[in-house]
Amino acid sequence: MIYRHMRDKQNHAIDLIYRNIITINNVYGIICNSKSSRILFAIFLFALSYISRFFSLRVNLYH
Numbered sequence: 001m002i003y004r005h006m007r008d009k010q011n012h013a014i015d016l017i018y019r020n021i022i023t024i025n026n027v028y029g030i031i032c033n034s035k036s037s038r039i040l041f042a043i044f045l046f047a048l049s050y051i052s053r054f055f056s057l058r059v060n061l062y063h
Helices: 002-031 034-062
Strands: none
Touching: 002 034
């Protein structure tokens, strides 16, 4: 029960992060050229994978 609740919270957090990345990337893409935007997007994706790994560790702890 707790595990499922944590899973839902994790999915919601990741969903929010993805939406923020898309918004930030669009704004940044308008301001700067496409090359630097692509670099920023790659950095964000790397950060996202790191965050999701942290979340899964937390979920495993609760489980």
